[in-house]
Amino acid sequence: MIPGVSTVRPHQPVWARSINWMGARLRSLGIDFSRYDLDGLIARARHKTGLTDLGSDDFRAPLEIYISALDREARLSALGRWLIRTDILDLLETRLRLVDLERTNPEIFARDVTAPIFITGAPRSGTSILHRLLGADPGNRIPLIWEALFPCPPQGKDDRFERADRLMRKWTSIVPDVRKIHDVRGDLPSECGMMMNASGLSDQLAISVRAPSYEALVFGPDADLTEAYKWHRKVLQVLQWQRPGRWILKAPSHMGNLQTLFAVYPDARIIQTHRDPLKVLPSASSLVNALSWVRSDSVDFGAIRQRFSADGMAMSLDRMRAFRESGGIDPDRFHDVAYDDLMRQPLREIEKIYERFAMTLTQDALSRIDSALRHAPKDVHGKHDYSFAMAGWDIPAMREKFTEYQSYYGVRSEV
Secondary structure (H helix, E strand, O other): OOOOOOOOOOOOOOHHHHHHHHHHHHOOOOOOOOOOHHHHHHHHHHHOOOOOOOOOOOOOOHHHHHHHHHHHOOOHHHHHHHHHHHHOOOHHHHHHHHHHHHOOOHHHHHHOOOEEEEEEEEOOOOOOHHHHHHHHOOEEEEEEEHHHHHHOOOOOOOOHHHHHHHHHHHHHHOOOOHHHHOOOOOOOEEHHHHHHHHHHHOOOHHHHOHHHHHHHHHHHHOOOOHHHHHHHHHHHHHHHHHHHOOOEEEEEEHHHHHHHHHHHHHOOOOEEEOOHHHHHHHHHHHHHHHHHHHEEEEOHHHHEEEEEEEOHHHHHHHHHHHHHHOOOOOHHHHHEEEEHHHHHHHHHHHHHHHHOOOOOOHHHHHHHHHHHOOOOOOOOOOOOOOOOHHHHHHHHHHHHHOOHHHHHHOOOOOO
16 A cells, blocks of 8 residues: 555546445445356357357456456446446457357458557557557558457447447546546557457456456466467457458557567567656556546555556566567567657658558658647547656656666656
């Protein structure tokens, strides 16, 4: 526990607080309408889709740990229980549809995902804006949130965007401050975690609640996300079957999983963004805090800040540097982008990426990227203030942990 910052509660509308209060009151009386049962959820997903085959059982063990953690560790609110039930049903539906599509249309999965580009780096270090700008090139293909959640086209009316957009807007209606930090809509770019949900192992599931036993499966030193990346590839294969393009993908979590990433995508290329870790740590903590309040009425910000500790970030950055220097992967497959340079001369940084990976940047694509840059939203929903997350910091001691990283990559101190 960190004194003075154990609870940092964002604004929530009266209706959300009222529903959560009523849910807590009912549970205190022994009435709980939202307990989780994996077999029951599977039965519900099978009934909804009319499909039965979930493929191998490798998803069961992590989901059972996740569900157990929801009851024992997550301190879910009434709205949070409903949202997570929806999350689990959605990922089971996606898994059912992917397995069925692979059975009926095997040619989709015979076509490989060729030379994808993955953007990674510390959270809040420019990965999102770079992802959006590269996505403005019509030759590039970035997955949108509605595609990541529901990659398989349904038999009847295609309402995948509407379903995803309603879900994202529900998040921000429960905690409006989320949109000040990181806007979410069904038509915005998706991180890779959403495309791993069907495996039962996903950082998107892990960061949405406080569930240490599940987090260990995803972020722990012995974590094995091979199946998660394989299901990620299946999703991309289905999406490129519907609309092809050169894949541009993004997630900070790839930093700790490069060996697995290259095992599944042997011709992948990596863009690593760089920013002062003492600037990104409080911002990332603030984002996870806001997301946690979407699903919980009792969030320990001290525990969140410990998850984004200087020690953990330094270890992650050092592991990525060690992997890059190991000689196992051609260094030409990596490209570095400094946050300062991206903010100061974004078009030049885009040009450098195209030059590095021998890609053609057409005048049309450059014009579209420039237009996307000029129309990029900034503080539309209010300014993100995360100064509270730095309370009690020993900045000189924390700075020392990143001295070598900053020196090696030429990263300017901002704090």
